[in-house]
Amino acid sequence: MNNLLVMPIVIPFSAAVLGMMFNKYKMARRGISLAGSLALLVVSTLIMLTVQRQGIFALQMGLWKAPFGITFVADHLTAIMVMLTSIIGLIGVVYSFADIDEARESFGYYSLLQVLVGGVCGAFLAGDLFNLYVWFELILISSFSLLILGGEKAQIDGAIKYIAINLVATLMFLCGIVLLYGITGTLNMADLHLKVKDVANTGLLTGIGVLFIMAFGIKSAVFPLYFWLPASYHTPPVIVSAIFSGLLTKVGIYAFMRVFTLIFTQDVAYTHNMLLIIAGFTMVSGVLGAAAHNEIRKILLFHIISQIGYLLMGVALFSPLAMVGSVYFLGHIIIVKTNLLLIGGIIKRNAATLELKLVGGYYKSAPILAIMFFVSAFSLAGFPPLSGFWAKFVLIKSSLIQGSFGIAATALAVGLMTAYSMTKIWGEAFWKPNPQEDDCSKQALSNQERYLMYGPVIGLTIMTVVMGIWAQPFLEMSNYAAQELFNPANYVKAVLGVMP
Amino acid sequence: MNSLILRTATKILVSLMLLFSIFIMLRGHNEPGGGFVGGLIASTAFGLYAVAYGPQAVRNAIYFDPRKIAMFGLGLGILAGIIGILAKGVFLTGTWTHLGGIAIGTPVLFDLGVYFVVVGAVMTLILAMEEEE
Numbered sequence: 102m103n104n105l106l107v108m109p110i111v112i113p114f115s116a117a118v119l120g121m122m123f124n125k126y127k128m129a130r131r132g133i134s135l136a137g138s139l140a141l142l143v144v145s146t147l148i149m150l151t152v153q154r155q156g157i158f159a160l161q162m163g164l165w166k167a168p169f170g171i172t173f174v175a176d177h178l179t180a181i182m183v184m185l186t187s188i189i190g191l192i193g194v195v196y197s198f199a200d201i202d203e204a205r206e207s208f209g210y211y212s213l214l215q216v217l218v219g220g221v222c223g224a225f226l227a228g229d230l231f232n233l234y235v236w237f238e239l240i241l242i243s244s245f246s247l248l249i250l251g252g253e254k255a256q257i258d259g260a261i262k263y264i265a266i267n268l269v270a271t272l273m274f275l276c277g278i279v280l281l282y283g284i285t286g287t288l289n290m291a292d293l294h295l296k297v298k299d300v301a302n303t304g305l306l307t308g309i310g311v312l313f314i315m316a317f318g319i320k321s322a323v324f325p326l327y328f329w330l331p332a333s334y335h336t337p338p339v340i341v342s343a344i345f346s347g348l349l350t351k352v353g354i355y356a357f358m359r360v361f362t363l364i365f366t367q368d369v370a371y372t373h374n375m376l377l378i379i380a381g382f383t384m385v386s387g388v389l390g391a392a393a394h395n396e397i398r399k400i401l402l403f404h405i406i407s408q409i410g411y412l413l414m415g416v417a418l419f420s421p422l423a424m425v426g427s428v429y430f431l432g433h434i435i436i437v438k439t440n441l442l443l444i445g446g447i448i449k450r451n452a453a454t455l456e457l458k459l460v461g462g463y464y465k466s467a468p469i470l471a472i473m474f475f476v477s478a479f480s481l482a483g484f485p486p487l488s489g490f491w492a493k494f495v496l497i498k499s500s501l502i503q504g505s506f507g508i509a510a511t512a513l514a515v516g517l518m519t520a521y522s523m524t525k526i527w528g529e530a531f532w533k534p535n536p537q538e539d540d541c542s543k544q545a546l547s548n549q550e551r552y553l554m555y556g557p558v559i560g561l562t563i564m565t566v567v568m569g570i571w572a573q574p575f576l577e578m579s580n581y582a583a584q585e586l587f588n589p590a591n592y593v594k595a596v597l598g599v600m601p
Numbered sequence: 602m603n604s605l606i607l608r609t610a611t612k613i614l615v616s617l618m619l620l621f622s623i624f625i626m627l628r629g630h631n632e633p634g635g636g637f638v639g640g641l642i643a644s645t646a647f648g649l650y651a652v653a654y655g656p657q658a659v660r661n662a663i664y665f666d667p668r669k670i671a672m673f674g675l676g677l678g679i680l681a682g683i684i685g686i687l688a689k690g691v692f693l694t695g696t697w698t699h700l701g702g703i704a705i706g707t708p709v710l711f712d713l714g715v716y717f718v719v720v721g722a723v724m725t726l727i728l729a730m731e732e733e734e
Contacts, residue, residue, distance in 0.1 A: 107682070107692040114679055121672035163685065163693040171693075209668055242722075 105151065106160040106173040106226060108144040109183050112137055113190070113219030117212040124209060131198060134211035138191040141218070145187040149180040157585065157595040159228060167597045168292040172228030174596055177582035178428060182225040182355055185435050188564075189347040190218040192439070192557040193340060199546075199553035200340045200446055205250050213250065214344070217243040221348050225355060228596055229289040230278050233356065237274065237320070241267050244349060247341050248333060259333035266329040270319035277312035281364075284309075291596035294363045294589050303367040310365035310372050314379075317360070321353025323413060324382035327406045331390065334402050339446030342398060346405050347439035351431060354412045358427065361416055362586040369419055376417035381511045384410030388518040397445045397455040397530065400522055401438070404481065407515055408434045414508055415496055422502065424583035426495030429576055433480070433488040433568060440477045440561035444470060447554050448530060450546060452537065457526065462535030469555065471531050473562045478523035480565045483516045488568035491576065604653075611653040618646035626716050627709075636712035640719025647720075648727045656731040659724070667728060671721025677714030681707040 116137025123129035151158065157176040161167060175183075193214060201210055220243055224236035241264070248260040282288055284305065285296040300306055315326070322330040330350070334342050357376075365372055387407025391400045412434070415427025445455060447470060452460045464471045480487035483494075493516060500509040546554065568575050585592060593599075622642035629635025651659045663670070684707050685694035697706035 104686050104690075104692050111679055111682065111692075114675055118672045118676040118679070121669055124669075160692065162691065163695060164689065164691050212668075212672060 103158050103160040105144065105147060106158070106175055107162070109141060109148070109187070109222035109226065110219045112140045112144060113215040113222065116140075117215035117219070120215065121209055121212045124207065124212075127206070130206070130211050131194075134194050134215060135191075137215055138187065138194045138218075141187040141222075142191055145180070145184040148175050149184055151175070152177055152180040157591050159595045168287050168289040171232055172289060172291075172596055173226040174228040174291075174592065175226060176585045176592060176595075177578060178355070178358065178586065179225050181428065181432060181578060181582060182351075183222050185432060186218060186221050186225065186348060189344060189435060189439055190214075192443075192561065193218075193344040193347075195553055196340050196343075196443060196446070196557045199550040200338055200450070202251075202338075205338070208250060210247075210250060213243050213246050217247065217344070217348070221352055224352050228291065230281070230293070230360075231288045234271070234274055234278060237271060237352070240349065240352065241271065244345060247345075248337055250341075251337070253336070256336040259336040262329050263333035266319055266326075270316045273312050273319075274316035277309050277316060280305075280309050280312070289596065290359065290363050291589070291593040294593055295597075297364055297367065306365065307368045307371055310361070310368075311375070313356075313360055313365065314372070314375065317353045317356045318379065319353075321350045321357065321409055321413075322383075322406050323409060324379050324386055327383070327387070327409075330406060331399060331402050334405075335396075335398050339398065339442060339449055342402070343439045343442035343446065346402070346442055347435045350405060350409055351412075351435060354409065354416070354427075354431065357413065357416045358424070358586060362419075362424075363589055363592070373417050373419045376413055377505065377508055380410045380413035380417050381508050382410075383407065383413060384511055384515040388515045388522070391522045392518065392525075395457045397448065397457065397460075397526055398442065400526060401441050401445060404441075404519065404522065405438060407519065408438065408481075410515070411493065411496060411512065414500070414512065418496075418499055418503055418505060418508075420499055420503060421580075421583045421587050422499035423496060424586055425576065425579045426492060426499055428579035428582045429488075429495060430492035432575065432579075433492045433565065436561050436564050436568070437477050437480050437489065440558060440565070441474070441481065443554070443558050443561070444474050444477065447546075447558070450550075450554070457529035459536060460530045461533035461537075462531075464531040466535070470558075473558050474531065475527070476562050477565060478527060479520075480569065482520035482523050484520075486569045488565045488572070488575075490569060491572045495576070607653045611649055615646045615650050618649070619643055622646065622716075626712055629712060630708065636715030637719055639712075640716040641723065643716070643720050644723035644727065647724055651727060651731050656728050659728065663724065667721045667724035669721070671718050671725065674714045674717025674719075674721060677717065678711050679714075681711035681714060684710075 116133055120130045120133045123133065152175055160173045162171040217240060220236050220239035224233055224240065227233040227236055245260055245264050248263060249256055278288060284300055285293060287293055287296055297306060319326045334345055384407045387403050387410060391403035394400050394403060412427055412430055415423045415430065448460055449455050454460065480489040483489040493512065497509050497512050622639045625634040625642060626636050626639030647659050682693045684696050686692050688696040695706055695708050697704050
């Protein structure tokens, strides 16, 4: 049957197991991790092709029929997300070859990374809420381990905040699941889509929906609940921050997209308006936080938060066009944000710090890096013809069509503020002469490390340019994903086997 | 902790708890129990042992690196799933064989995998904390 769907979990987990078994040999653990990531990329491409050819398809594990067993489903949204995960996973492994020290590596860094990638893929594929919860837990455990790996004091301090608030989130998620099960008697998302229509007490459902907003909101770092992110993400090696920013908060956004189109649509005026207000505040507070900081990684971390606002805005507007924008934005932001952090990682290796006061002169000493940063930063700010422009264009267009002028104005203003932050980094780190005077830096990187670190950065930069100039196929794919989200009949049919 | 009472009691308790953890794991097949709870009980036993005799004694007793134990368990779980694909065509499908009147199947293998994952993961944490100072 469709065993292909389980491969995005089996492959990374197998790579993790083998990597740990041969942990003693440096080449073996690196080779296994690299092979696993490449295999995952192949599998995710196959899933994408299958979805495009034959539409949504599902796997019922252990042959247990749908509402009872564990179901994995792939539609366009899932296929896109798994694909992006595999890309970030591969890039993360390659970059780690140069960025991760021997102590972390021999403790099992690559195995943890693979478990994280497998967990993220699982969350995207899960067809029922409890299964989604389990993947959230797995992601939490593996990311926590990656955060504390190395055991520096700052790391443990950040990781405690991270895990404490995230445990609250999973607890709320679990409470929501239990209540939902109590009302409907099912947790399969396709089945829930049908069953919630029969629930008389819609007020209760909306209440549960708010619990889910809280849970996913903490996970994806939205407005009043985001404080854990800047408090913890800046402590581990830069590549770990980059992978987290590419994958973790986006799982929360994916969950928003799935659950608030499939299940909680009884009282859109209440729930989705709430989401819209949260989205606006998230954008503004994120970008203001970024303006207040003077360390490259912290600025970029606050921008994660403000970009989450855009993603949520597409979900909250609750129209197919806005969802197209949101899905496209997901692809754009995962690539660009990871790339910016990777560039920060190269600067950190070179200058041993990310404080804007202490770095400078990269326009002269590393022109390629400067170009890469320039392109990514302007893509983040939303300049045409780069991918960020189309993402924001579609979102703002849909908000204008729907008459939500407030959020449109906020989105535009935040775009401008983003450009301001990016200019700040550009002016300080690239244009200003190097304040540390000549060369404690320059050749801190060996030739091999240069390839390993520049390769991923160049690859991701090319992707954002391609997504901007040839936007049509990507927008079309996002359009398919949005159509499927707003017409769940096919999703339900693929899972339950009957037309609703 | 240097206490004669604790050390003496631990010797008896640990062996009982380990035995009980295996019982709970096997019982989980048709009744409440299973690899997860069994694994937790086994790690409690090792945790007690670590308190009484020190973390190095536990490392000697379990012999393998706990991280490797966890990953070995994960491997068993994947294996149970893949046997399902090979025999019945779908991941994780229960596959059974009869050995001298006893039915042995992949669900047991999977549970055993969970057991090792839990023991390995919890022991990594406990030993890391015990060895802190």
